[in-house]
Amino acid sequence: MEELRARRDDLSRRVTREEDRGLQRLAEIQVWLNRVDTIENRANDLLSAKNVELQRLCLCSFCSKSLVSSYRYGKSVFLTLREVEKLKSSVFEVVSEKSQTFEVAERPLQHAIVGQETMLGKAWNHLVKDGVGIMGLYGMGGVGKTTLLTQPNNKFSDERRGFDFVIWVVVSKEFQVEKIQDEIARKIGLGGEEWRQQKDTTEKGVCLYNFLKKKRFVLFLDDLWQKVDLAKAGVPFPTVEN
Template sequence: MALETTMRDDLSRRLKREEDRGLQRVAKIQVWLNRVETIENRVNDLLNARNVELQRLCLCGFCSKSVLSSYRYGKSVFLTLRKVEKLKSEDFDVAADQALTHEVEERQLQPIIVGQETMLDKAWKHLMEDGVGILGMYGMGGVEETTLLSQINNKFRKDKCGFDFVIWVVVFKELQLEKIQDEIAQKIGLAGGELNQKFRLYNFLRKNKFVLFLDDIWEKVDLAEIGVPDPRTQKGSKVAFTTRSQDVCSRMGLKTQWKSNVWRKMMHLICSKRRLDKNTRK
C-alpha cells in the first residue's frame, strides 16, 4: 500500500501544479483518488484486526467459528490486495485539462421599479472603475440590494468584460467559511479537493481575473481566510456584496459612500473601496 500512497502523493502534487495553471482535473483522476482513499481505509482496518486474527489461529485454530472468521479475514485481505494491484496498474497520461468555458449564472429578478435603472447604471460604472476593488450595498430589507446585485451579475452574461470568472455566493446569517469555499470551488472547477482549500482557491484566483458577488452578509467576511485575493492587489478583480447593516460596510473597510432614496422610504447606501485612497493620501 505504500506504493499507492506514493503514487497518490505524486499525482496530487502534479494536480496542484496543473490546477494552479488554471487547468481542471479530469474525472478519471478524481475517481482513482477516491478509490485509493477507500482502499487505504480498508487496509488500515485489516491491519488493526491482524493481531486478533493471529491469536484466534494460535489459540483456537480448531474452533469452527475461529476458522470461519479467519477464512473471511483471509478472503478480505486477498480481495483487497487484488484491488491494490488494479490501482497500481492504472496509468494517467493526462491529469488535468482545459476547464470548460465558464458561464455566468443567471439570477432571477424582481420587477424593475422607477429609478432602479439609474441606480444600476451608477453602481455598474462605479464598480467598473479601475480604482474600485470592493463595492457594498446596504439597506433595511435586503431585497432591493439583492435585486441590484443580481442585475449587475446578469450584465456580465452579455459581456464578461474580460473577467475569467463571475461567481455568485449566498452567505446567509450564520457565516460558514467552509461552505463559501466549497461553493466558490464548485463554480470555478476546483471541486473535489478538500485539503488546503483556502490555498488552492488563492493560488487559482490570483492568476485569474474574477468578480465575486457575496449576497446577504451579516458580519465582516475575511476574504483572506476564504482564500480570495485582496481586490486591491489583484489586477482588475472585483468583490461586491449586500448587507443589512452599515456597520458591516465599515468593518469591511469601505470608505466612500453614496446615498440614494430612489426605492421608496428606504435609504440605500452604496459604498466602495478603492485600491488607492487618494483622499487619504492628500
Template sequence: MEIATCVLGIARIPDLEANIEAAERSGKAATIEAQQWFNRARELEREADAVVQRYNQNKCCFGRLCPNCPSNYKLGKQATKKLAQITTHIDRVDTVTWSMDRAPPFGREMPTASITGQSTFDKNVNKILECLSNDEFGVIGIHGMGGVGKTTLMHEINNGVLQNREFNRVIWITVSKEDVKITRIRKEIMKKLGMTVEDEDMIVERLFSALKEHRFMLILDDLWEKLDLNVVGVPRPNPENKSKVVITARALMVCNRMETDHDIKVDVLIEEEAWILFREKARNVVVGRPSIEPMARKVVKECAGLPLAIIAVGCALRDKDNVQV
C-alpha cells in the same frame, strides 16, 4: 541509482489526458483541479529532465565513471528529492476530480423582478456599473435597509456582466445571517469553479491559486458580519488583476469592516414609482376603481418606498373583488 527513474511516475500523464479528452467529447469539462494537477505534473517532468541531463553531462570523468564526483553526489540528492515530489504528486491521482458536467462558461443567470425600468432602480444600477468600471474600486459595498432591493439590483448586475463577458468567472454566494460559516462559503466557491479538493490542509491555497488564474467577480449577498477574504482563500482585487468583490449588507458598518473601497447606499423608490409598481402588482384592485385609489395610496405610503414590501402587498391583493374601502 538511475536518475531517469524520476520521470517514470509521470508516464501516466498521456493516458489521463486522453481520458479528459474523451470526457470533453461526451459533453463534460475538465475541472480546474485537473488542470492544476497537469500543470504541476508537467513542471515536475521538466525539472526531472533537467536533473537527468546535468547528471548525464557530469557522469563521466575522462571517459570513466566518477562515482565520487561531488557534483554527481549533489545531483543524486536532487534526483532523490525530485523523485519523492513526483511520487507524492502521482499519489494524488485518485483524489482528483477530473471532469464535471459542463456549466455555463462564466456564471449563472439570476431571476429579475419587475422593478427594472424604474428610474430609481436604474440610477442605482448605473452607480454600481460605474464602480465596476473603476479599477481603483476592488471591493464594493452595497448597503440599505431590508427590502430595498439590494439582491434584485445585484441580480440585474450579475446578468448584465454575464452578457458583456467582462469577467472570466461570476460567482454568486448567498451568505445570510444564519449560516456565515467560512468552510461552507469556501466550498460553494470551489464548487462553482469546478473544484473538489480532498486535502483540507491545502484547500485555501488551491482556491487562492484557482481564483488568481481568472478575472473574477465574487458577489457576497446578504452579509451580516466581516468575512476575512484571505481566510476564505479569495485574493483581494486590485488594479492589476481587475477582479471585483461586491457585498450587499443592511448596515454600512459591515462594509466598513470589510474595508470596502467604495460604498453605495441603495435608494428607496420615489412615491410615484412606488405607486406604479403597486398598480402593476395589484392589477384590478386599483385599475378602473377610482374609489379605491386614496386608500391604496395610503397603503403604498406605509411601504416606505421598499420594493419588496410593495410587491408583497400588491400581489396579496391581486384580482380580489371584495376589497373594502
C-alpha cells in the same frame, strides 16, 4: 476515433448537465464539438471507401492499379488520423483552468424596483470603469439589495469585460467560511471529491488564493449579516491584474 467519440460524448453529457442548471456553454466548446462531428464524418467516408481502395491493390498489396488514387486516399487517412489526435489532446485544453466550460449563470430577476436605475448605473460604472476593487451595497431588509446585485451579475453574461469567472455566493445569517470556500470552488471547477475529503479550511484558502490570484474574477456575496474575512476564505485582495 472510438476514443475521441467517447471524449466527445462525455463532454456533451457534462455540457447538458450544466445547462440544465442554467449555465451557458462557451463558444470554443461548441467549436470543438463541431470539429469532432466533421472529422467523424470524414472518417466514416474513408471507411466506406476502404473496400474500393483495397480492390485496386495487387501483388500482395504492395502495388496499386491506380497510384494517384491510392496516394490521395492514403494521404487523407494520414491527415484524418493526425486531426483525431489533435482533437483528443485539445479537449483537455478546452476544459482547462484557462478556459472553463461554462459562462456566467444568469439568475432569475424580479421586477426592477422604481428608482434603482441610477444606483445600478453607479454600481456598474464602479465595477467596470472606475477600477473599484471592493464595493458594498447596504440597506434594510426588503429594499431590493439582491435585486440590484442580480442585475450586474446578469449583465456579465453578455459583457464578459475580460473576466475569467463571475461567481455568486449566498452567505446567509448562518455564516461559515468553509461554505463560502466550497461554493467558490464549485463555481471555478475545483470542488471535486479530493477537495471535499482532503482539505481543511486553511488548505482550502491557500488553494483558492493560488488559483484566483492568476485570474480576473468578480465575486458577488449576497445576504451578508457580518464581516467576511476574505483573506481567510482565500480570496485575493483586488488588484489591476485580478
